Amino acid sequence: MSRFKRPGKVDSLAGFKTENTEPSIPYGLLKAARKSGQLNLSGRGLTEVPQNVYRLNLDTPEEAKQNVAFGESDRWWEQTDLTKLLLSSNQLTQLSNDIALLTGLSTLDLHDNRLSSLPNDLGKLQELQQLRISHNQLRSLPVEVCALKNLRSLTLQENMLENLPEEIGQLENLTELDLSNNNLKGLPSGLGHLTSLQKLNLSQNKLSCLPDSLGQLTNVKLLDCSKNQLTDIPASLSEMIALEQLYLTHNKLRLLPKLPAPMLKDFYVGNNQIEQLEAEQLACLKAISFLELRDNKIQTLPDQITLLSTLTRLDLTNNDITNLPASLSLLPNLKVLLLEGNPLRGIRRDILTKGTNELLKYLRGRIKEEPEKEDEGNTAMTLPSQARVNMHSITTLKSLVYSEKQASSVPDELFDAAADQGVTTVNFSKNQLTSLPPRLMEFQPSLLDLNLGFNRLTCSSLDICKFLQLTHIDLRNNELSDLPSEMNNLTKLRSIILNYNRFKSFPEVLYQMVSLDTVLLGNNQVGGVDPSRLIKLVNLSTLDLSNNDLLNIPPELGLCTSLRCLSLDGNPFRTPRAAIVAKGTDAVLEYLRGRIPT
Incomplete structure (x- = not known):
């Protein structure tokens, strides 16, 4: 008898068999998708889409094959068609024509994969409204995509597109089209047929000219043609009346x-x-x-x-x-x-x-100023306080100005003269005000622009937060060190000037005010900013942080791609170097992005 025990049954062909490489999706995820109509498979390392995803609404669920009782929450026969499928940040190299089985899809996200082509049957998804295919390897866009009549948003940035089909003009309901960071040398005239379009991004291509048909895009509000090779702009662009x-x-x-x-x-x-x-x-x-x-x-x-x-x-x-x-x-x-x-x-x-x-x-x-006339008729009046009220400015320009008086208060006569005039602009700069004039609240329904610069304000009054129509506020050259959290009520505020104050940190409330496009915070003592929160200010285009105490600039600030003007001069940081800062905002943001750890 052999001294060695004989092993169990061995498959002699085991070394020649290939394992089933079809990726596995947790069944609970598919079950939840049948109820919600949404399936998120982003960042799962998928090299292909599992067949059971395509057949999610066709095949009988596993629990239906078993003899079990169902509660209200497990009624598989009440499943919802899949409307949202997220496949971003995987390693997909192709997409099967079986995608057409998901007839109810309204959102399909394929960005950040390795797709070099798209299936023809993608054009059968007639309910599709949002298609994201950015950060792939597409060299062309299949004409079948142009049959998606209900498509609202199409993002194709960061591919290798060299041309577009003329039929793209058939996407009559498209409101957003992003073609940035491709290899486009020309554009089809059919692009002018996208009359519902509101945002068009053509930046970072190889365009040397634009088609005259762009003038037909009368609803476009934002057009980005930066970083191309344009030597001229067609006169027809003047017909883009909504731009x-x-x-x-x-x-x-x-x-x-x-x-x-x-x-x-x-x-x-x-x-x-x-x-x-x-x-x-x-x-x-x-x-x-x-x-x-x-x-x-x-x-x-x-x-x-x-x-x-x-x-x-x-x-x-x-x-x-x-x-x-x-x-x-x-x-x-x-x-x-x-x-x-x-x-x-x-x-x-x-x-x-x-x-x-x-x-x-x-x-x-x-x-050279002209001598002031002694008699100004009815356009101005002299008050006991010697303040001059320009009635023409108040009634016609809706502007109340009491500036450069070095006064500690604003005379009541000015407010009396401006009563019920719908004043939209107030300028009380260059005085000695230590608080907000109480009667300023009389302009609460109409005030759009408030200038309190060059005064002695030590704190921002909560009353400022009640001017809900404000679009611009100037508080420069005061003694402010913080802003009230209630300021986030100013949902229409576009710009705020806080230069030459005493801020030691980026005001917390500003991170919450998504309407802002300009924040000027130069010549303070700001020691740092939080780019993860700053990036949420999607409208922010101008940020002045010059002459502060920034010891380092976080690389993630480079992800704030909405910034068009970033001022960092006069801070004690070592990187980026002065030579890079001198090249301007784009160079600084690109440098910072390159330093983000991968």
Whole structure:
């Protein structure tokens, strides 16, 4: 008898058999999906989609094959069609035509995979409203996708698309189309048929021209054509009457495009080759609020710059400007003027470093003022306090101004004169106010713009949080160190200026105010920011943190891709180096993203 025990039954072919490699999905997940209509398989390392996912609403559930009793929550026959399927951040290289079995899908997320093609039967998903295919390896878009008549959002950024089918114009209900970061050299004229489109992103491609048909997109509010090779903009773009934001940075434009778009508020034309600004182009910008012209070759500013009466922010960083026209100070709404990197002459350095307000005041001093008339008729009246009330300004411009008086209070006569006038703008700057004037609350229903800069406020009154219509507030040059949490009630606030105060940290409440597009916090003592919360401010385009106490800049700040102007000068951090900071916002954000641990 052998001294060794004979092993159990051995499969002699075991070494030649291949294991079943079909990925396994927890049955409980599929069971829950039948009830909710949503299935999230993101980040599971899938190389293919399991067959039981495609057949989720076709095959009889396992529990139905067993002789068991069902409670109310387990009635498998009351299942819901799958409407939302998330397959992002996997390793999918292909998608089966069986995707057409999920006829009820309204959302399909395939972003961050390895797809080089899409199945033709994808076009059969007629209920589909959202299709995300970004961060894949697509070289072309199958024409069948253009049959998805109910599609509202199509995101295709970060692929390798070289062209688009002419039939893309059949997506008549599409409101958002993102084609950024591809290899597109041209666009089909059919793109102009997407008349429901509101957002179109064409940035970071290889476009040298845009089709005239883009002018037919009369509902587009945001058009991003930055980082292409454009040398000209078609005149038809002036027909995009709803356009509010236009990005043309990092192209090869030599002239500021002539675009009489009546709603255009934010115009980004930085990093081009523009040498001069012409009055004809400026006259078109009737609603402009933010004009970015940084990193061009502009040498002079024309006196017609005063045509931009609605302008609040002007970025002229890194140009060739040697002199500033005094007429620049006549822009009534200009709050931010960026001039770093220009060879300016005739203006002392200390004036330039004191900020926009002091610079405009200096330029106003260059204008020869006409002697004031003794008799001003009914447009003004002299009060016992010697305050002058400009009734024309109150009744016509809806503006109440009591500035540069060095007063500790505002006379009641001013409030009496402005009663029931629907005042929208109040300027009490450059006084000695230590608190909010109580009668300011009389303008609560109508006030949009409040300037309390250059006073002696030590805390922000809770009453400010009751002005629910406010879109702009200026609190610079006070003694503030915090903001009340109730300020998050100001859901329409777009910009807040807090320069030259005593903030030691980024105000907590600002992280919650998603309407903000401008936060100016320069010349404080801020020691850090939280990029994970800052990234949630999706509208934030301008952030000034210059001259603070930032010892390090978190790399995750590079993920705040909505930022178009980030000021970090004058902080004690070592990285990024000054040479990188000098290159501007885009270079800083790209550098920071490159330092994020993987």
